[in-house]
Amino acid sequence: xxxxxxxxxxxxxxxxxxxxxxxxxxxxxxxxxxxxxxxxxxxxxxxxxxxxxxxxxxxxxxxxxxxxxxxxxxxxxxxxxxxxxxxxxxxxxxxxxxxxxxxxxxxxxxxxxxxxxxxxxxxxxxxxxxxxxxxxxxxxxxxxxxxxxxxxxxxxxxxxxxxxxxxxxxxxxxxxxxxxxxxxxxxxxxxxxxxx
Numbered sequence: 001x002x003x004x005x006x007x008x009x010x011x012x013x014x015x016x017x018x019x020x021x022x023x024x025x026x027x028x029x030x031x032x033x034x035x036x037x038x039x040x041x042x043x044x045x046x047x048x049x050x051x052x053x054x055x056x057x058x059x060x061x062x063x064x065x066x067x068x069x070x071x072x073x074x075x076x077x078x079x080x081x082x083x084x085x086x087x088x089x090x091x092x093x094x095x096x097x098x099x100x101x102x103x104x105x106x107x108x109x110x111x112x113x114x115x116x117x118x119x120x121x122x123x124x125x126x127x128x129x130x131x132x133x134x135x136x137x138x139x140x141x142x143x144x145x146x147x148x149x150x151x152x153x154x155x156x157x158x159x160x161x162x163x164x165x166x167x168x169x170x171x172x173x174x175x176x177x178x179x180x181x182x183x184x185x186x187x188x189x190x191x192x193x194x195x196x
Contacts, residue, residue, distance in 0.1 A: 024157030033100030142190035
């Protein structure tokens with residue numbers, strides 16, 4: 001219920017103040033698990049992407065957010081879960097795999113942090129690893145204009161990227177690097193579309 005109300009309020013603000021524009025199909029197949037990957041330039045990115053997609057997104061968020069009173073309660077209610085960096089992140093990996101296996105959408109920013117210049121950063125391999133281990137596609141999304149408070153916000157939703165790899169426990173670093181590279185190339189292509 002909180003997710004629906006928050007989405008309605010944020011969509012209204014985006015439409016009225018930010019001249020929000022969504023390019024691509026926001027209607028994802030119901031019940032299909034997938035990993036949504038996007039570029040990251042602002043704290044607003046999860047909000048904007050969550051408003052653009054018609055399904056609930058469970059974002060993997062930095063663990064520090066879950067130590068801020070009030071905000072921790074809200075992000076948990078909205079389905080976010082912490083990205084554990086210590087101990088290899090086993091808890092967050094397990095949580096993400098459980099979610100996609102149940103047919104949910106997990107949102108990850110592969111760059112791992114916000115890009116201060118807007119240029120794409122080198123990706124971490126977590127999103128690729130989850131897609132390969134979970135046997136689910138990656139959905140590339142590009143966001144533009146989320147910095148500041150007044151410019152137009154645009155979201156471009158790409159087509160799911162499928163990989164010919166059944167879900168399994170072990171994946172090689174080379175496979176993860178290849179999948180990460182393809183995902184970031186596609187996000188870059190979508191950014192070129194949105195910035196025309």
